[in-house]
Amino acid sequence: xxxxxxxxQHYLRAWANDLExxxxxxxxxxxxxxxVHFKKDGSVKTSSSQKNLYQISDGQAFxxxxxxxxxxxxxxxxxxxxxxxxxxxxxxxTAPERFQLASYIVILEARHPDTIRKMDISEDDLQRIFKEIxxxxxxxxxxxxxxxxxxxSIRPSLGTAASGMFAGWGHGQEAQALLSKGWIEIAxxxxxxxxxxxxxxxxxxxxxxxxxxxxxxxxxxxxxxxxPLEVKLKLEALNETKRKVAMDEACKMVDIFTLGxxxxxxSLVADPNPFIQQHLGWMRRINSRQWSTYFKLxxxxxxxx
Numbered sequence: 422x423x424x425x426x427x428x429x430q431h432y433l434r435a436w437a438n439d440l441e442x443x444x445x446x447x448x449x450x451x452x453x454x455x456x457v458h459f460k461k462d463g464s465v466k467t468s469s470s471q472k473n474l475y476q477i478s479d480g481q482a483f484x485x486x487x488x489x490x491x492x493x494x495x496x497x498x499x500x501x502x503x504x505x506x507x508x509x510x511x512x513x514x515t516a517p518e519r520f521q522l523a524s525y526i527v528i529l530e531a532r533h534p535d536t537i538r539k540m541d542i543s544e545d546d547l548q549r550i551f552k553e554i555x556x557x558x559x560x561x562x563x564x565x566x567x568x569x570x571x572x573x574s575i576r577p578s579l580g581t582a583a584s585g586m587f588a589g590w591g592h593g594q595e596a597q598a599l600l601s602k603g604w605i606e607i608a609x610x611x612x613x614x615x616x617x618x619x620x621x622x623x624x625x626x627x628x629x630x631x632x633x634x635x636x637x638x639x640x641x642x643x644x645x646x647x648x649p650l651e652v653k654l655k656l657e658a659l660n661e662t663k664r665k666v667a668m669d670e671a672c673k674m675v676d677i678f679t680l681g682x683x684x685x686x687x688s689l690v691a692d693p694n695p696f697i698q699q700h701l702g703w704m705r706r707i708n709s710r711q712w713s714t715y716f717k718l719x720x721x722x723x724x725x726x
Contacts, residue, residue, distance in 0.1 A: 603653025614641025623678020
């Protein structure tokens with residue numbers, strides 16, 4: 422049995438509060454109780470993880486892609502990029518390194534348990550797919566029967582398999598869409614720092630949406646804000662005073678999105694934060710049509726900070 426981290430430990434350790442970088446001030450949303458529990462001794466090793474998350478089975482044999490794919494192909498190179506941008510900033514990254522960071526971010530969403538569940542296919546869905554294939558495919562009956570038998574045998578793991586394929590080979594289009602945005606680095610030096618969570622990639626929309634914007638806390642003191650290019654140009658044209666106001670608002674926006682789809686949150690501050698306790702998982706609790714309205718209310722919430 423493996424404890425698979427869908428948010429890597431190397432990333433989480435930036436929010437650790439001990440010298441060994443193992444402990445977190447953590448919040449956990451208990452959804453069926455609508456409660457948030459705060460712990461001063463949360464563990465990096467058990468946070469943002471799930472048992473056997475990346476295991477694929479046909480009921481008899483088992484395979485996994487935590488050690489064969491996620492660690493060597495995503496986490497190890499991603500760790501080097503995250504370390505570089507934390508110490509030297511976004512401006513230090515080469516074009517290939519920017520693509521690596523974009524890939525790292527989109528894969529973080531694809532490897533999350535919520536995404537894996539969304540990619541699951543029911544047996545009824547499979548049967549509908551088989552029916553469509555039967556009516557339009559010239560493949561031999563025996564070959565089709567073999568494929569159907571195999572797909573049905575691993576059906577409970579299809580979402581997991583899809584996540585692995587996306588992480589390994591299918592993330593290029595989304596990474597390019599993210600890369601085509603205007604990248605803005607947001608810095609802060611206050612004691613609170615940016616929040617972190619078990620769903621740190623924040624947005625309302627899909628990567629390909631023209632007006633989509635994305636947030637990602639790189640560390641407690643740095644965050645990435647990806648916006649349409651015209652928005653970045655407008656921000657760069659602001660005078661120093663207005664730009665500072667915009668960046669202060671952007672800091673809060675990063676934290677709001679970091680909490681949105683999460684069930685766990687991590688903070689640098691030892692005392693319970695009422696803003697986190699009230700809003701953790703806010704995008705999970707309301708209809709997507711209400712997200713924009715709720716977001717505006719949170720931006721005005723005086724309990725922040």
